[in-house]
Amino acid sequence: GQNIDQPTEMTATEGAIVQINCTYQTSGFNGLFWYQQHAGEAPTFLSYNVLDGLEEKGRFSSFLSRSKGYSYLLLKELQMKDSASYLCAVLDSNYQLIWGAGTKLIIKP
Amino acid sequence: DTGVSQDPRHKITKRGQNVTFRCDPISEHNRLYWYRQTLGQGPEFLTYFQNEAQLEKSRLLSDRFSAERPKGSFSTLEIQRTEQGDSAMYLCASSLGQDVNIQYFGAGTRLSVL
Numbered sequence: 001g002q003n004i005d006q007p008t009e010m011t012a013t014e015g016a017i018v019q020i021n022c023t024y025q026t027s028g029f030n031g032l033f034w035y036q037q038h039a040g041e042a043p044t045f046l047s048y049n050v051l052d053g054l055e056e057k058g059r060f061s062s063f064l065s066r067s068k069g070y071s072y073l074l075l076k077e078l079q080m081k082d083s084a085s086y087l088c089a090v091l092d093s094n095y096q097l098i099w100g101a102g103t104k105l106i107i108k109p
Numbered sequence: 110d111t112g113v114s115q116d117p118r119h120k121i122t123k124r125g126q127n128v129t130f131r132c133d134p135i136s137e138h139n140r141l142y143w144y145r146q147t148l149g150q151g152p153e154f155l156t157y158f159q160n161e162a163q164l165e166k167s168r169l170l171s172d173r174f175s176a177e178r179p180k181g182s183f184s185t186l187e188i189q190r191t192e193q194g195d196s197a198m199y200l201c202a203s204s205l206g207q208d209v210n211i212q213y214f215g216a217g218t219r220l221s222v223l
Contacts (some may be wrong), residue, residue: 004151008149031210033211040219041216041217042113042200042214042215042216042217043152043200043214044214045211045212045213048211087151087152089151091210094165095210096154096165097152097154097212099151099152099153100151101149101150101151102149102150102151104149
């Protein structure tokens with residue numbers, strides 16, 4: 001079967017750095033996405049990785065290792081507005097997005 | 110570009126009633142997706158369209174669910190004879206259908222079946 005695992009909840013302090021991990025087992029791989037979702041709102045696109053390595057975009061970076069079936073999202077200089085759920089999703093061999101359950105990130109002052 | 114819009118934002122209905130939701134995708138996007146999301150879970154794929162053609166439908170989707178995209182623009186999702194288990198957020202997303210295929214989501218329709 002297809003499976004995406006990420007921690008259910010994480011807590012971090014304003015101004016700090018946090019790393020949210022995602023491991024996946026899917027039928028094929030055509031890229032990995034990270035989305036941010038605030039409570040009651042739509043998911044919004046953060047990053048896309050298809051090759052191994054680190055993609056940096058401002059305060060957010062995303063890393064991929066295809067051989068390990070592993071990705072992480074790194075958030076720097078945390079702000080209170082970063083409190084949200086972060087969803088990892090993999091595009092499988094049928095170009096279908098397989099979603100993780102999301103990691104709820106709580107930022108404390 | 111006004112993004113993906115969904116209507117209504119909230120729908121409360123009684124068990125057994127039919128409901129219909131509408132999604133207007135980003136204008137130049139040819140792919141349109143419907144998902145269902147419950148609290149604490151990621152989106153669950155329901156179906157998707159390439160222009161007006163419905164190319165895939167989840168095996169989890171019962172016959173009570175039907176979706177259309179008649180002119181390849183907006184789409185409707187209908188649920189017949191609603192059940193309490195249908196209560197969820199119904200999300201619509203659209204994409205250009207190119208290699209990277211980033212999906213952009215609407216704000217969703219929250220359905221409560223009493």
